[in-house]
Amino acid sequence: MQQKMTLGQLQAFLAEHFAQVADDFTILEAAPMRLTLRYHTDERHIRPGGTISGPAMFTVADVAVYLAILTMVGPRLLAVTTSCAIDFMRKPAAGRDLIAETRLLKLGRALAVGDVLIFSEGAEPPVARASLTYAIPPD
Amino acid sequence: MQQKMTLGQLQAFLAEHFAQVADDFTILEAAPMRLTLRYHTDERHIRPGGTISGPAMFTVADVAVYLAILTMVGPRLLAVTTSCAIDFMRKPAAGRDLIAETRLLKLGRALAVGDVLIFSEGAEPPVARASLTYAIPPD
Amino acid sequence: MQQKMTLGQLQAFLAEHFAQVADDFTILEAAPMRLTLRYHTDERHIRPGGTISGPAMFTVADVAVYLAILTMVGPRLLAVTTSCAIDFMRKPAAGRDLIAETRLLKLGRALAVGDVLIFSEGAEPPVARASLTYAIPPD
Amino acid sequence: MQQKMTLGQLQAFLAEHFAQVADDFTILEAAPMRLTLRYHTDERHIRPGGTISGPAMFTVADVAVYLAILTMVGPRLLAVTTSCAIDFMRKPAAGRDLIAETRLLKLGRALAVGDVLIFSEGAEPPVARASLTYAIPPD
Numbered sequence: 001m002q003q004k005m006t007l008g009q010l011q012a013f014l015a016e017h018f019a020q021v022a023d024d025f026t027i028l029e030a031a032p033m034r035l036t037l038r039y040h041t042d043e044r045h046i047r048p049g050g051t052i053s054g055p056a057m058f059t060v061a062d063v064a065v066y067l068a069i070l071t072m073v074g075p076r077l078l079a080v081t082t083s084c085a086i087d088f089m090r091k092p093a094a095g096r097d098l099i100a101e102t103r104l105l106k107l108g109r110a111l112a113v114g115d116v117l118i119f120s121e122g123a124e125p126p127v128a129r130a131s132l133t134y135a136i137p138p139d
Numbered sequence: 140m141q142q143k144m145t146l147g148q149l150q151a152f153l154a155e156h157f158a159q160v161a162d163d164f165t166i167l168e169a170a171p172m173r174l175t176l177r178y179h180t181d182e183r184h185i186r187p188g189g190t191i192s193g194p195a196m197f198t199v200a201d202v203a204v205y206l207a208i209l210t211m212v213g214p215r216l217l218a219v220t221t222s223c224a225i226d227f228m229r230k231p232a233a234g235r236d237l238i239a240e241t242r243l244l245k246l247g248r249a250l251a252v253g254d255v256l257i258f259s260e261g262a263e264p265p266v267a268r269a270s271l272t273y274a275i276p277p278d
Numbered sequence: 279m280q281q282k283m284t285l286g287q288l289q290a291f292l293a294e295h296f297a298q299v300a301d302d303f304t305i306l307e308a309a310p311m312r313l314t315l316r317y318h319t320d321e322r323h324i325r326p327g328g329t330i331s332g333p334a335m336f337t338v339a340d341v342a343v344y345l346a347i348l349t350m351v352g353p354r355l356l357a358v359t360t361s362c363a364i365d366f367m368r369k370p371a372a373g374r375d376l377i378a379e380t381r382l383l384k385l386g387r388a389l390a391v392g393d394v395l396i397f398s399e400g401a402e403p404p405v406a407r408a409s410l411t412y413a414i415p416p417d
Numbered sequence: 418m419q420q421k422m423t424l425g426q427l428q429a430f431l432a433e434h435f436a437q438v439a440d441d442f443t444i445l446e447a448a449p450m451r452l453t454l455r456y457h458t459d460e461r462h463i464r465p466g467g468t469i470s471g472p473a474m475f476t477v478a479d480v481a482v483y484l485a486i487l488t489m490v491g492p493r494l495l496a497v498t499t500s501c502a503i504d505f506m507r508k509p510a511a512g513r514d515l516i517a518e519t520r521l522l523k524l525g526r527a528l529a530v531g532d533v534l535i536f537s538e539g540a541e542p543p544v545a546r547a548s549l550t551y552a553i554p555p556d
Contacts, residue, residue, distance in 0.1 A: 017187055048156055048216045054201050054223070059194040077187045082389070083411060084193070085224040085363050085502030087530050087548055089523040105534075105546055106506040110388070111360070111413075113504050115532070115546060117522075129522055129532060129548060131504060133361060133411075135389075221528070222550060224363030224502050226391050226409060228384040244395075244407055245367040249527070250499065250552075252365050254393070254407060256383075268383055268393060270365060270407060272500060272550075274528075295465055326434055326494045332501070333476040340471050355465045362471070363502045 001107065003032050004074040010067050013075055025063060028099070033107070035068040038121075039098040051091040057098060057118050058086060061130035064100035065114035069134055072107055078137045082111075086130040092120035098127075112136055140246065142171050143213040149206050152214055164202060167238070172246070174207040177260075178237040190230040196237060196257055197225060200269035203239040204253035208273055211246055217276045221250075225269040231259035237266075251275055279385065281310050282352040288345050291353055303341060306377070311385070313346040316399075317376040329369040335376060335396055336364060339408035342378040343392035347412055350385055356415045360389075364408040370398035376405075390414055418524065420449050421491040427484050430492055442480060445516070450524070452485035455538075456515040468508040474515060474535050475503060478547035481517040482531035486551055489524055495554045499528075503547040509537035515544075529553055 005013070007030040014022040028036040039060040047053045062081055069079055092098060099119040106113040111133055118128040144152070146169040153161040167175040178199040186192045201220055208218060231237060238258045245252040250272055257267040283291070285308040292300040306314040317338040325331045340359055347357060370376060377397040384391040389411060396406040422430070424447040431439040445453040456477040464470045479498055486496060509515060516536045523530040528550060535545040 020183060044159060054220045055194050055198040058197040058223075062193050080230070081193045081227050083224070083226045083361055083363075084197075085222070085361075085548065087222045087522075087550065088220050089530055091219070105504075105543060113506055113546070126522060129530070131502065131546060131548065133504065222500055222502075224409065224500075226383075226411065228391055244365075244404060252367055252407070265383060268391070268409060270363065270409065272365065298461060322437060332479050332498045333472050336475040336501075337472040358508070359471045359505050361502070361504045362475075363500070365500045366498050369497070 001032060001072055003030070003071055005071050006030065010070060013070065017077060027067060030067070030071045033068070033072065033104045035064055035071055035102050037064040037067060037100045039100070041097055046094045049091065050094045052094060052098065054088060057088065057092070057128045058084065058130070060098045060100045061086060061116040061118060062132060064102040064116055065132045065134060068102050068104050068114055069107070069112050069136065072104065073136060076137055076139070079134050082133045082135050084130060084132045086128060088128050090125060090127045092127040093123070096121045110136060140171060140211055142169070142210055144210050145169065149209060152209065156216060166206060169206070169210045172207070172211065172243040174203055174210060174241050176203040176206065176239045178239070180236055185233045188230065189233045191233060191237065193227060196227065196231070196267045197223065199237045199239045199257060200225060200255040200271060203241040203255055204271045204273060207241050207243050207253055208246070208251050208275065211243065212275060215276055215278070218273050221272045221274050223269060223271045225267060227267050229264060229266045231266040232262070236260045249275060279310060279350055281308070281349055283349050284308065288348060291348065295355060305345060308345070308349045311346070311350065311382045313342055313349055313380050315342040315345065315378045317378070319375055324372045327369065328372045330372060330376065332366060335366065335370070335406045336362065338376045338378045338396060339364060339394040339410060342380040342394055343410045343412060346380045346382050346392055347385070347390050347414065350382065351414060354415060354417070357412050360411045360413050362408060362410045364406060366406050368403060368405045370405040371401070374399045388414060418449060418489055420447070420488055422488050423447065427487060430487065434494060444484060447484070447488045450485070450489065450521045452481055452488060452519050454481040454484060454517045456517070458514055463511045466508065467511045469511060469515065471505060474505065474509070474545045475501065477515045477517045478503060478533040478535060479549060481519040481533055482549045482551060485519050485521050485531055486524070486529050486553065489521065490553060493554060496551050499550045499552050501547060501549045503545060505545050507542060507544045509544040510540070513538045527553060
């Protein structure tokens, strides 16, 4: 399949429609069926023990799969997550950004499935993995 | 099993250790193996289509199970979520709080499992369901 | 919503369309949005340590939600599971049947979500919990 | 980490301890943190619409992660699945074997996490994905 939005178009789409959170994210790569996203963490995300909150990890996985879908189908404001399964495997370090690498495993007319590995910047093994299903509204 | 923390103790624990988010939550009920939590949503949580963000729903489920565990085992700052599966079933209305009703299905020495129904305040059918596993550190 | 198939009709549907497994299951109760199913376990399902296999627990959850959906929408041979999240919490005893209690949390036109508690017959706390999503084909 | 069991030792372990199902599986590759498993499907696994049952897909994912763990930690009869999340994305063809490719994402002292892509033999895109957590008993 062909890519319908470029990295720059995706970043602009975020800024326009998700203004309250767009600055937290930098798209590092947008390719057919694959996308890499950086989440700029800050004090709001730090939790006891010097780690990053679970909701922050959920957030970056959710946004990464959303953007990976838009890359392929074009701007669909109302695509919604219908389910997510996430495993938290290691503690990400406080003070480091999260990097989400996602690939789309299925891109049907109505449903898409993506899986995600989440990394704490600069560390090797992934801190979490997630899989998400999105319902895609008609164009 | 016997309850080890009261609703008031849980709310104070949140305020002391999770100061940056404690005001967002009100514990409505804390009973053996069951807890009900209100998440005060605001503009940060609103998303296109007049709904509440997925991360907000994940957050209330995560905090509700955490508090349900503390209710039974006492204050354990370092209990961590190891996995979560969540289904988003209906769109919660923007401008309404989220209410999470959780019950613990397993409370072992090392692992606890809770499930959660999430409601949009004032509406009948649940907007989401979630199940979470926590690893409980030794006392 | 109104129930479209009775317990007897469901059991006959199983026998007709799933002949190779129908004898393994007895529907104990079929009510609006709720269903209880017994899985007759035997030597094939026993695993080291005197317990029942994980696939057996998955199977009873999957069939229970399927039948709960048919109860409400009528016979749909081609309804398919799109996702399942299951937590194995305790070891079911070898030599005892599994009992699945399911309720439908969502019954949309295209997707249904059910959750399930699985019990080892005669024991109190559930041995597993599961949630499943089904895609429902048009009538 | 170093591999503790070879492909031949794993296959022999299956035959000795899981005699009732061992013949259904052929280990195709066992490498550090990775394993590929073939599930020989037959008439028992066929479902309406000419496809393979969901429980068969769950089974191959479960066994593949179990064997991937044994590859790294040696024979542990009592390692148990604590949770599984599985997405069924396409219908596998009846009459074709299932191939599961698994990698271990975490191998801790007490918990291991693996993810799995399941293929219908001879077809390109995966038919399902799964992630499983196992509890590993002390040696």
